[in-house]
Amino acid sequence: MKPRWPIVVTYLLLFAIAIPWYWKWLGDAATQPLLGLPRWVTVSILASACISLLTAWRILKHWPKEDKE
Amino acid sequence: MIAALPFGPGALAFIGLYLLSLLYLGWRGRKAQQEDTLKDFYLAGSGIGFTVLVFTLYATQYSGNTLFGFTGNAHKLGFGWLVSIHFMTAIIVFYLLFAPWLHRLAKKHNFITPTDFLTHRFNSTPLSALGSVVMIVAAANYLLAQLIAMGTAVEVLLVFDVTQGAIPNDADTQRTAHMAFVTGVILLTLIMLAYETLGGFRAVAWTDAIQGVILMIGFLILLGIVVYKLGSPGDAVAKLSDINAKLIQPPDAKGAWTWLSWILVVGIGGALYPQAIQRIYAANSSNTLRKSLAVMAFMPLLTTLFALLVGIIGAAQQYDLAKDTFILPAIMRNIMADSVAGYCLVVVLVAAIMAALMSTADSVLLIISAMITKDLYARFINSDATEAQLTRLGKWVSLAVVVLMAGLAVSLYHFRDNNILITLMKLKFEMLLQLAPGFILALHWKKLPARAVFAGMIIGLLVAIGLYLGRLAEFNFYKQTGIHEGVWGLLANLIVVIGYCSLKHRHEKH
Secondary structure, three states: OOOOHHHHHHHHHHHHHHOOOOHHHHHHHHHOEEOOEEHHHHHHHHHHHHHHHHHHHHHHHHOOOOOOO | OHHHOOOOHHHHHHHHHHHHHHHHHHHHHHHHOOOOOHHHHHHOOOOEOHHHHHHHHHHHHOOHHHHHHHHHHHHHHHHHHHHHHHHHHHHHHHHOOOHHHHHHHHHHHOOOOHHHHHHHHHOOHHHHHHHHHHHHHHHHHHHHHHHHHHHHHHHHHHHOEOOOOEOOOOHHHHHHHHHHHHHHHHHHHHHHHHHHHHHHHHHHHHHHHHHHHHHHHHHHHHHHHHHHHHOOHHHHHHHHHHHOHHHHOOOOHHHHHHHHHHHHHHHHHHHOOHHHHHHHHHEOOHHHHHHHHHHHOOHHHHOHHHHHHHHHHHHHOOOOOOOHHHHHHHHHHHHHOOOHHHHHHHHHHHHHHHHHHHHHHHHHHHHHHHHHHHHHHHHHHOOOOOHHHHHHHHHHHHHHHHHHHHHHHHHOHHHOOOOHHHHHHHHHHHHHHHHHHHHHHHHHOOOOOHHHHHHHHHHHHHHHHHHHHHHHHOOOHHHHHOOOHHHHHHHHHHHHHHHHHHHHHHHHHO
């Protein structure tokens, strides 16, 4: 499981979406309902679900096979 | 006291039966013991399989704090506490950086405690000793928090008055509350100690499996009945936008930095829990660990998210509560008073709360016992002790630690404050974070020297604990910067490590 930059960038991107730092520029859109929750909450939860999926995929597909000391 | 109990004989019999089943598993664990060695007692011999590993990881990672603290925080902070889902997910992401290699090394070199890796990798007595002390202090801190939470849970479940939103202030109820707290601490601690001493890690993992199942069912039931009784999260959001809109607003810029800080603190600190590292060692194969971690990646969505939504729905009910952590008992009292089915579900939830508390506390107690016995006693006091002697000593250490911690928990009864669980939980993370270079960097950076890690850890601890203690002197660095003290400590730690290595490299070049 060597660090692969596309994966690292994807993680950074997903955490950047999950952390709601950018909603202040989007005005009232942040609290408009989406799937019954404020939009920023739904987006953050979906980003978290993507992080979980990416992590599980990474674990199942790229678990290291060689010893490393 | 019985007159004050909100539960009937059937409910008490169910809870009693559940507690007895834990003792039975402890006895079965003893029967399954293959040899009188540290490896058998602390890692269940050749290790545990997929199902038990998933549930022991789950039950250990999600404690009573997830039920009381997280619902309470969601009640207080609203969706601002959504960060809890991200930091619990981050724990599994950070495992990717070291768990596969650590597991292989553990199997190859028969590691028992986390310090065994430090010793194997660095062969430095000061570094191993410092690592052990940091982990023992952090784990003891956590154990104390769990024992206090055990007593508080029993106290609140028995004497909380939903109409007052508090434990009534009259002398009789206060006496009953105190008695319930002490009884809770002592009874649950005794049961935990009994099954752990009987069966060691095997018993702890097996009971964790039962406790994990009950905890998972408890979370499902909790969200299900809360939605059924009090309305959906959507209804709660609509109501909160009228009565308390700040609970549904996204955090401001400083708040967003705090989210990042939480993700780093709990993500790295949680992955480096000594009891979690013990479970990495205990997986019977690399494949078992791989599949278990893949499942664990989804647990925050099934557990932390549920706790958050329960707290949010509770906030919309506008209960008048003395403490935010009373939101769960308030909801439970509301549900159990409504119907027989609601009453039965709450009884299962009570078992889930006990499961959450005991499954975390037993794991922490076992790893403290392992570290004191193997890393301190066997290394520094009696290096000739046999495996059987050390195993026997480990059981006595468990007893001594638990007596000390339970005594402390009971004596702290009158000094508890609103945020004691959260405050205690934070300090351990500030410390555990400083182990990151020694475990994570060291696995990938072959030339990383012991002195750099040791110096970095010392500086990191001084910065993190120094700044943290500033909170007591009205100097709250965390509040001023929005970043946890442990993250500043880790930054200083890394600067020292990298600075030391580059200076050494330059010196060698010349």
